[in-house]
Amino acid sequence: MRKVLALTMAAAMVAGMLGGCGSAAAPAADAAPAATEAADTTEAIPAADTAPAADTADAGGFDWKKFDGEEITVLFSEHTYADAVEEKLGEFTEKTGIKVNYSSMPEGNYFEKLNVELSSHSGSIDVFMTGAYQSWEYATAGNLEPLENYIGTDLTSPDWNYDDFIPGVINALKWDCVPGHQVGSGSQWALPMGWEVNILTYNKKILGANGIEPPKTAEELLEASKALKEFDGSGSYGLAVRGLPDWGTIHPAYMSLYSTWGAKDFEIEDGKLVSKVNSPEAVAMTEYWVDLVKNGGAPQWATYGWEMCGADLGAGKAAMMWDADRGGYTQNTPGSSNEAGNMAFGMVPYPESAGKTAADMKSNLWVWSMAMNADSAKKDAAWYFMQYFTSPEFMLWSGVEKACTDTPRTSVLNSQEYKDSVADAEGYYEAFSTVSQNASIFFTAQPYFTETTTEWAKTLQDLVTTNKYSSVQEAMDELKITMDELVSDLEVE
Amino acid sequence: MSAKKNSNMKSEMNKVPLATRVRPYLIVAPSLIITIGIMVPFVMAIWYSLTNYSFKLPTHKFIGIDNWVNMLGDSSFWGAVKISLLYGCISTILEMLIGLGVAILLNNLNNGLSRVLRVLLVFPLMVAPVTATIIWQLMLNSSVGIVEKLLNIFGVYNFPWAAAPETALMTVILIDVWINTAFIILLVLAGLQSLPKSPFESAKIDGGSAWFNFTNLTLPMLKPSLFIALLFRFMAALQEYAVIFALTKGGPGDSLMSLSLTAYQKGFKFQKFGAAIPYILVLWLIINIAAKRIVVMQRSAQKQASGLEE
Numbered sequence: 001m002r003k004v005l006a007l008t009m010a011a012a013m014v015a016g017m018l019g020g021c022g023s024a025a026a027p028a029a030d031a032a033p034a035a036t037e038a039a040d041t042t043e044a045i046p047a048a049d050t051a052p053a054a055d056t057a058d059a060g061g062f063d064w065k066k067f068d069g070e071e072i073t074v075l076f077s078e079h080t081y082a083d084a085v086e087e088k089l090g091e092f093t094e095k096t097g098i099k100v101n102y103s104s105m106p107e108g109n110y111f112e113k114l115n116v117e118l119s120s121h122s123g124s125i126d127v128f129m130t131g132a133y134q135s136w137e138y139a140t141a142g143n144l145e146p147l148e149n150y151i152g153t154d155l156t157s158p159d160w161n162y163d164d165f166i167p168g169v170i171n172a173l174k175w176d177c178v179p180g181h182q183v184g185s186g187s188q189w190a191l192p193m194g195w196e197v198n199i200l201t202y203n204k205k206i207l208g209a210n211g212i213e214p215p216k217t218a219e220e221l222l223e224a225s226k227a228l229k230e231f232d233g234s235g236s237y238g239l240a241v242r243g244l245p246d247w248g249t250i251h252p253a254y255m256s257l258y259s260t261w262g263a264k265d266f267e268i269e270d271g272k273l274v275s276k277v278n279s280p281e282a283v284a285m286t287e288y289w290v291d292l293v294k295n296g297g298a299p300q301w302a303t304y305g306w307e308m309c310g311a312d313l314g315a316g317k318a319a320m321m322w323d324a325d326r327g328g329y330t331q332n333t334p335g336s337s338n339e340a341g342n343m344a345f346g347m348v349p350y351p352e353s354a355g356k357t358a359a360d361m362k363s364n365l366w367v368w369s370m371a372m373n374a375d376s377a378k379k380d381a382a383w384y385f386m387q388y389f390t391s392p393e394f395m396l397w398s399g400v401e402k403a404c405t406d407t408p409r410t411s412v413l414n415s416q417e418y419k420d421s422v423a424d425a426e427g428y429y430e431a432f433s434t435v436s437q438n439a440s441i442f443f444t445a446q447p448y449f450t451e452t453t454t455e456w457a458k459t460l461q462d463l464v465t466t467n468k469y470s471s472v473q474e475a476m477d478e479l480k481i482t483m484d485e486l487v488s489d490l491e492v493e
Numbered sequence: 494m495s496a497k498k499n500s501n502m503k504s505e506m507n508k509v510p511l512a513t514r515v516r517p518y519l520i521v522a523p524s525l526i527i528t529i530g531i532m533v534p535f536v537m538a539i540w541y542s543l544t545n546y547s548f549k550l551p552t553h554k555f556i557g558i559d560n561w562v563n564m565l566g567d568s569s570f571w572g573a574v575k576i577s578l579l580y581g582c583i584s585t586i587l588e589m590l591i592g593l594g595v596a597i598l599l600n601n602l603n604n605g606l607s608r609v610l611r612v613l614l615v616f617p618l619m620v621a622p623v624t625a626t627i628i629w630q631l632m633l634n635s636s637v638g639i640v641e642k643l644l645n646i647f648g649v650y651n652f653p654w655a656a657a658p659e660t661a662l663m664t665v666i667l668i669d670v671w672i673n674t675a676f677i678i679l680l681v682l683a684g685l686q687s688l689p690k691s692p693f694e695s696a697k698i699d700g701g702s703a704w705f706n707f708t709n710l711t712l713p714m715l716k717p718s719l720f721i722a723l724l725f726r727f728m729a730a731l732q733e734y735a736v737i738f739a740l741t742k743g744g745p746g747d748s749l750m751s752l753s754l755t756a757y758q759k760g761f762k763f764q765k766f767g768a769a770i771p772y773i774l775v776l777w778l779i780i781n782i783a784a785k786r787i788v789v790m791q792r793s794a795q796k797q798a799s800g801l802e803e
Contacts (some may be wrong), residue, residue, distance in 0.1 A: 111762075115762075115764055119548035137764070141551075234641065234651055235634075235635040235637070244742050244744065245742050245743060245744035299635040299636075299653065299656065300653060302745040303630070303655050303656050315636065315637055317636035450762055454758070454762070454763075458747060461745040464745075
């Protein structure tokens with residue numbers, strides 16, 4: 001009997017773990033549109049334009065009450081952008097009559113939760129937050145509703161102004177679903193809520209006290225990071241960068257410098273994606289990176305996500321941080337951290353030793369976006385939600401009042417209210433607007449993004465924390481083989 | 494004659510009220526439903542392990558034992574088995590030893606202080622493992638953590654904790670012990686308080702030492718309770734996921750990628766359920782074998798404690 005008891009208990013536990021995997025097969029995904037020409041997303045921010053008036057009046061008699069009484073469900077990742085939306089939900093419901101069931105969860109598990117919800121094809125969520133990289137996976141799986149079905153139709157308010165989005169940002173959310181093709185063409189899979197460039201934030205007080213000039217080149221950054229090791233006793237260090245074994249470690253500073261160095265993740269050869277992480281540029285850059293982290297990074301780098309990087313910068317334990325611009329900006333707002341007011345913003349340190357100049361600076365782009373579930377039963381109401389919370393009026397308010405400084409709208413970026421609101425952050429506007437010129441997604445769009453970048457991050461961890469490899473070249477050669485295997489089933493047209 | 498007898502029996506059966514005849518089936522029904530509820534996902538899991546089921550694919554198809562062959566040929570699988578076993582064994586042994594020691598001390602003290610301690614010691618069990626891990630992550634942080642400050646007093650600086658492969662396993666086990674030792678204490682304490690008093694009184698009259706009492710009376714009679722505690726903790730420790738995920742997500746490198754974490758990563762992060770499920774089924778097999786063995790040992794200890802063997 002006890003044997004049966006033990007067997008039953010063990011089976012019950014396993015059954016619990018498998019509870020989420022018993023759903024039926026996913027329906028056919030035919031959302032991928034025909035291949036189109038790749039487009040370059042590295043488009044400069046347009047010259048200052050006149051901002052549309054922040055007038056909430058219904059232009060052209062647009063009927064905001066068309067879906068009065070409907071109810072939609074929204075799942076967001078906890079973030080400043082999501083906070084701003086949450087604050088205005090009441091006004092949205094008042095204006096449209098659409099009730100919103102809103103929930104949010106921490107970023108750490110957000111995408112895993114979203115994966116489960118979307119893969120069930122139940123339409124339990126109508127609108128959700130996503131990133132450009134994740135949209136490559138969701139779009140090919142048929143989880144995303146193409147938004148050209150709504151943009152420019154009579155379901156869109158004339159005030160909404162699609163053309164006001166910064167081209168490089170809105171194009172980052174377009175893709176033709178052909179692995180290896182650049183983003184910028186094909187369907188519009190999501191709308192931007194905010195975007196981030198990855199630049200250097202430094203504590204001017206700490207650098208000044210240690211007689212160090214703000215680094216402009218990669219070499220100066222390495223030298224400064226080493227010099228600042230334990231500048232304030234045990235645990236203090238020069239440069240905070242991410243180190244967890246996932247895509248989050250690769251996409252901000254590492255990928256920005258990797259691209260600036262001239263390296264690529266994949267190239268198309270004979271109709272297949274081929275990893276280029278063992279190219280001379282990639283190896284040279286990674287050698288630099290390992291040196292930088294080992295000798296100038298956090299002692300517990302391998303456990304650091306963006307939260308820990310920001311916390312150390314705000315606590316005055318890290319002298320510099322290379323991460324999303326808004327991470328440093330948030331630590332600088334009055335009352336947000338011990339070191340608030342001491343931050344200043346640099347650009348992307350470029351490697352002079354590799355023959356690069358300031359003109360070669362590249363920043364990898366992250367776009368927090370809003371997408372519609374292809375299985376939603378209330379797509380029209382969902383679209384009303386999306387256009388309301390990406391409208392010029394809302395974005396001007398969230399950019400100025402709610403610290404959503406990485407605005408995707410040209411009219412907001414060029415508005416005096418916005419410029420005034422970020423004026424206190426030394427160098428921020430200059431850095432953001434300059435780096436934006438060369439900001440783009442430097443990853444190759446492909447549906448195995450999560451796997452390939454996870455393996456990449458694990459290799460970096462091994463290089464920094466172990467003696468597993470005799471050289472960076474050996475590690476990157478092995479990583480190349482792994483990445484090639486992961487994408488081996490992809491056919492590039 | 495026989496036909497007549499059968500007819501009589503049938504007639505007598507019809508005289509039994511319907512409620513009485515149905516009652517045995519009603520009694521069994523809940524167990525049957527629960528068993529089916531358990532077995533259906535389990536059987537489905539075995540089926541999916543033989544398919545290429547993935548969130549990324551529009552449909553799935555039968556691929557035989559490819560997922561199993563790939564898993565067995567992957568060096569990271571054997572690493573995951575090793576991590577799961579090391580984590581399960583070391584954390585359970587430590588928790589059993591510390592839990593037994595503390596429970597005996599509390600039982601012997603039996604005063605106001607012990608009553609207060611009994612309440613306080615349960616606190617870690619009331620905290621969600623992920624929350625407990627985040628608290629420990631902050632405490633162990635080399636920049637702002639209190640543990641770093643304490644170690645500085647002894648001349649230890651920048652101890653890597655979970656950030657280095659050599660110390661990462663030790664760190665997650667430390668947190669597991671902090672969270673779960675209270676569970677052992679509670680079970681063992683309950684076991685100690687249910688022991689009969691007379692053998693101890695006889696031993697006292699005969700001048701038995703404390704060590705004699707412990708090895709010849711307390712431990713043999715307590716063994717059934719100890720095995721129950723061992724059963725629950727070992728099974729839970731083998732499945733451990735929350736502490737590792739919250740602290741390092743399985744890193745650095747693959748140094749903490751247990752079977753649970755590997756299955757989670759393949760299933761939920763990479764969206765390849767067909768490839769993930771064999772890892773869970775192997776974990777189930779390990780847990781099943783271990784649980785069976787512990788139950789046999791518990792039954793034997795129960796008999797010994799009841800004087801049925803010797």
